[in-house]
Amino acid sequence: MKKINLAIALGATCAGCDVAILDLNEKILEVFDLVEFKFWPTAMDFKLDDLEKLKDKEVDVGIYHGAIRTTEDVKIAKILRQKSKVVVAFGACANFGGIPSLANMPYEQNMFDLVYKDVPSMDNPENTVPLTSVKIDDVELTLPGILENADALEEIIDVDYFVPGCPPMVPLIEQVIEVLKVFAKKGELPPKGAVIAGTKTLCDECGRTKPEKISFKEFISPQEVEEMDPDLCLLPQGIICLGPATRAGCDGLCTKMNVGCRGCLGPTDKVKDHGLKMISAITSLLEVDEEEEMTEEQLDKIVEKIPDPLGTFYRFTYGKSLIYKLHSEEKVI
Numbered sequence: 001m002k003k004i005n006l007a008i009a010l011g012a013t014c015a016g017c018d019v020a021i022l023d024l025n026e027k028i029l030e031v032f033d034l035v036e037f038k039f040w041p042t043a044m045d046f047k048l049d050d051l052e053k054l055k056d057k058e059v060d061v062g063i064y065h066g067a068i069r070t071t072e073d074v075k076i077a078k079i080l081r082q083k084s085k086v087v088v089a090f091g092a093c094a095n096f097g098g099i100p101s102l103a104n105m106p107y108e109q110n111m112f113d114l115v116y117k118d119v120p121s122m123d124n125p126e127n128t129v130p131l132t133s134v135k136i137d138d139v140e141l142t143l144p145g146i147l148e149n150a151d152a153l154e155e156i157i158d159v160d161y162f163v164p165g166c167p168p169m170v171p172l173i174e175q176v177i178e179v180l181k182v183f184a185k186k187g188e189l190p191p192k193g194a195v196i197a198g199t200k201t202l203c204d205e206c207g208r209t210k211p212e213k214i215s216f217k218e219f220i221s222p223q224e225v226e227e228m229d230p231d232l233c234l235l236p237q238g239i240i241c242l243g244p245a246t247r248a249g250c251d252g253l254c255t256k257m258n259v260g261c262r263g264c265l266g267p268t269d270k271v272k273d274h275g276l277k278m279i280s281a282i283t284s285l286l287e288v289d290e291e292e293e294m295t296e297e298q299l300d301k302i303v304e305k306i307p308d309p310l311g312t313f314y315r316f317t318y319g320k321s322l323i324y325k326l327h328s329e330e331k332v333i
């Protein structure tokens with residue numbers, strides 16, 4: 001069986017996606033049998049030159065993880081596209097902009113100033129900020145510039161397949177290995193645009209019982225629950241869970257631990273905007289029977305109890321949200 005040429009490139013990443021691949025334990029040996037690594041700088045001694053020197057489409061499968069945050073990320077993504085027959089967006093950051101895209105929110109304060117100067121924990125008396133160029137032996141080198149926004153890979157290059165998750169869970173990576181095996185043996189690939197994860201919602205695979213009618217009076221944090229019912233859905237217990245709008249595929253990794261889902265697998269195909277879908281679903285659950293008697297002020301008070309609405313409803317998908325699309329027309333790439 002001919003080995004598959006594989007490249008794993010990265011952008012604005014925490015490298016958790018690389019660790020997830022290594023988390024395969026002994027299965028990683030199957031990967032080494034199946035592929036020839038042409039580029040994986042996190043795990044092996046590769047430089048960008050090694051990717052640039054390859055012939056166009058010499059890489060069979062190019063995997064990219066991390067968001068597009070710098071001019072260098074754009075460059076790497078475009079080289080990967082040029083060198084690869086198919087490109088896979090791997091992880092929530094590459095799929096939806098992920099956590100880095102939370103910074104795309106139009107804050108009153110300039111994000112760059114906030115991070116490098118004003119954040120309370122910052123000790124930077126000389127206001128040092130990242131250089132845009134550096135001189136080495138009289139040679140001026142331009143350094144990667146930080147883009148105004150962090151974006152999903154698909155905003156920059158054509159993407160063939162999507163593997164969501166923060167990071168993608170081992171069973172999903174095993175599915176990717178199966179796809180690679182079929183590709184190596186028969187040259188067959190799934191239809192373009194396929195998402196390698198579940199098609200249903202997380203609620204469909206979560207083991208908790210969801211009552212037919214759910215209502216609750218206030219949002220609480222798991223640590224505030226006096227006695228958690230381990231079998232009952234988290235929503236009627238007052239804990240926000242994005243399961244109804246989130247794609248299945250993790251087997252309820254968080255909900256099993258009494259923690260509400262934050263949606264790292266992104267929305268299902270039917271959902272256009274992950275956060276909006278959940279906000280509308282959850283507000284409709286709020287004390288349904290008494291809603292008419294509840295004043296707007298009372299409802300506001302309940303909603304105000306959500307400590308971080310952006311991080312709760314868009315933790316991984318803000319870069320793909322309709323709200324972001326509406327205000328991002330002026331973004332600079």
Ligand code: SF4
Binds near residue numbers: 012014090093094098
């Ligand atoms: S998807 Fe999660 S694990 Fe992967 S790079 Fe982004 S933050 Fe890290």
Ligand code: SF4
Binds near residue numbers: 203235244255
């Ligand atoms: S809302 Fe959350 S806890 Fe409830 S069934 Fe769905 S995934 Fe499970």
Ligand code: SF4
Binds near residue numbers: 252254266
């Ligand atoms: S429960 Fe939600 S946040 Fe947790 S791993 Fe699954 S999809 Fe991701």
